Amino acid sequence: RAILHGDLRGEDVIVVSNREPYIHQYRRADGGIEVQRPASGLVTALEPVMRACSGVWIATGSGSADRAVVDANDRVAVPPERPSYQLRRIWLSPEEEAGYYYGFANEGLWPLCHIAHVRPTFRSGDWAHYLAANRRFAEAVVREAKTDDPIVLVQDYHFALLPRMIHESLPDATVITFWHIPWPNPESFAICPWALEILNGLLGSNILGFHTQFHCNNFVDTVDRLIEARVDRETFTVSQGGKLTAVRRYPISIAWPPVEDMVGKPVADCRHDVRAGNGLPPGQLIGIGVDRLDYTKGIIERFLAVERLFELNPQRIGQFTFIQIAAPSRSSIDEYRHHEEAVNALAARINARFSGPAPAILLKVEHHEAARVYEYYRAAEVCFVGSLHDGMNLVAKEFVAARDDERGVLVLSQFTGAARELPEALVVNPYDVDQCAAALELALAMPPEEQGDRMRLMRRLISEFNVYRWAGRMLLDAALMRRRSKLPDNPV
Numbered sequence: 001r002a003i004l005h006g007d008l009r010g011e012d013v014i015v016v017s018n019r020e021p022y023i024h025q026y027r028r029a030d031g032g033i034e035v036q037r038p039a040s041g042l043v044t045a046l047e048p049v050m051r052a053c054s055g056v057w058i059a060t061g062s063g064s065a066d067r068a069v070v071d072a073n074d075r076v077a078v079p080p081e082r083p084s085y086q087l088r089r090i091w092l093s094p095e096e097e098a099g100y101y102y103g104f105a106n107e108g109l110w111p112l113c114h115i116a117h118v119r120p121t122f123r124s125g126d127w128a129h130y131l132a133a134n135r136r137f138a139e140a141v142v143r144e145a146k147t148d149d150p151i152v153l154v155q156d157y158h159f160a161l162l163p164r165m166i167h168e169s170l171p172d173a174t175v176i177t178f179w180h181i182p183w184p185n186p187e188s189f190a191i192c193p194w195a196l197e198i199l200n201g202l203l204g205s206n207i208l209g210f211h212t213q214f215h216c217n218n219f220v221d222t223v224d225r226l227i228e229a230r231v232d233r234e235t236f237t238v239s240q241g242g243k244l245t246a247v248r249r250y251p252i253s254i255a256w257p258p259v260e261d262m263v264g265k266p267v268a269d270c271r272h273d274v275r276a277g278n279g280l281p282p283g284q285l286i287g288i289g290v291d292r293l294d295y296t297k298g299i300i301e302r303f304l305a306v307e308r309l310f311e312l313n314p315q316r317i318g319q320f321t322f323i324q325i326a327a328p329s330r331s332s333i334d335e336y337r338h339h340e341e342a343v344n345a346l347a348a349r350i351n352a353r354f355s356g357p358a359p360a361i362l363l364k365v366e367h368h369e370a371a372r373v374y375e376y377y378r379a380a381e382v383c384f385v386g387s388l389h390d391g392m393n394l395v396a397k398e399f400v401a402a403r404d405d406e407r408g409v410l411v412l413s414q415f416t417g418a419a420r421e422l423p424e425a426l427v428v429n430p431y432d433v434d435q436c437a438a439a440l441e442l443a444l445a446m447p448p449e450e451q452g453d454r455m456r457l458m459r460r461l462i463s464e465f466n467v468y469r470w471a472g473r474m475l476l477d478a479a480l481m482r483r484r485s486k487l488p489d490n491p492v
């Protein structure tokens with residue numbers, strides 16, 4: 001945190017993401033405005049960084065009371081309880097949102113980059129909106145820049161064209177782009193009809209970050225295969241038309257130590273309140289899953305593993321409940337609606353087979369505030385992160401952060417970035433139902449000493465490689481580049 005304060009003092013820092021960190025939802029009867037923190041790994045990671053360094057965060061306005069709180073420049077100071085930076089909102093029309101966000105970003109790029117066997121859909125109309133939305137955000141960056149060399153942190157697959165656009169308008173800006181989702185292999189990426197435009201757009205960045213080295217390799221291979229550019233595999237840089245882009249691995253993380261509100265409530269009270277609040281008997285064993293309701297998260301496979309656990313271990317029936325918190329997400333897209341129906345139907349089928357005095361699966365399709373989610377983490381015997389494919393997955397790290405009692409077991413999909421950093425979890429293949437069921441039983445039966453040994457190792461890693469280090473490393477690399485670029489050309 002100190003690095004961020006020190007290094008960014010006096011710098012002109014702008015973050016761009018689609019999702020805003022605070023949504024002003026609606027006006028309550030008492031006149032106050034209900035504010036929500038969205039279920040987003042990106043927001044979880046970047047918000048503490050922005051609190052530490054101030055600056056401007058540009059994002060799409062999405063709440064029905066969002067317009068009511070902004071000034072004439074569409075800005076509002078946040079966090080609401082202790083303002084420390086500016087949130088600048090961009091207003092998209094329903095057509096723009098349908099084409100840019102639901103269409104190109106989430107029916108095209110999202111399934112293209114995740115191996116979840118959902119076919120990407122590309123429409124030229126969506127592409128036109130994506131291009132136009134990127135242009136609008138680029139204009140906002142130029143307007144918000146206080147200098148001609150701001151540091152701009154571009155977030156995610158919604159803005160692949162933005163780095164090039166910023167570079168064209170502000171050639172001295174330092175653009176750090178972070179791609180929060182996986183990058184596929186060149187054959188898969190080439191499916192996209194606008195693959196070249198996307199690569200050229202991203203290569204407007206000074207630094208392009210991914211969570212894992214594997215995704216850096218995939219990106220560099222894709223560039224090498226599809227466009228004219230010089231790829232240097234020693235330095236992991238790509239140069240194109242005199243512009244150099246460093247491709248780097250920066251595994252994202254969470255704030256450490258976790259905010260006091262999250263872990264202040266004693267574990268025993270969390271256990272009591274979660275059980276009582278859900279009508280579960282005292283002593284009921286609890287498994288927890290926390291995800292957006294998204295087909296990449298492997299919720300279906302996870303429920304099948306719970307079903308197999310009961311088939312193989314009948315003594316667990318009525319003794320163990322798996323609670324799945326599923327935040328509604330992107331529900332205008334057919335694939336997401338069908339997925340929600342399938343998840344509901346499967347939970348009902350398994351509950352009809354295996355509920356005892358308490359349900360086998362408790363599916364809670366609603367938004368939960370972060371402090372409430374932490375109570376669930378602290379109450380659970382086991383947390384099951386079963387993504388079919390995931391850039392990092394911060395739920396895994398949040399669960400570990402929540403367990404200052406050094407108890408609880410993490411069952412973690414091998415297809416998450418987190419699995420590379422947390423090998424002390426029970427790492428599973430989410431497609432292997434028997435293996436996942438065995439891991440759940442192992443977790444429920446694990447002696448406390450072994451839970452402690454595993455938890456301590458994971459907590460040590462996350463405390464050291466926390467989100468400040470994630471941001472700090474990118475910014476230090478950027479600072480070095482800026483200093484180098486200001487030196488006169490080599491005279492010899």
Ligand code: F6P
Nearest residue numbers: 019039040041042043156180329
């Ligand atoms: O990390 C991937 C991501 O798409 C983020 O960009 C986003 O904030 C989060 O998942 C939640 O998705 P959405 O913003 O579409 O609700």
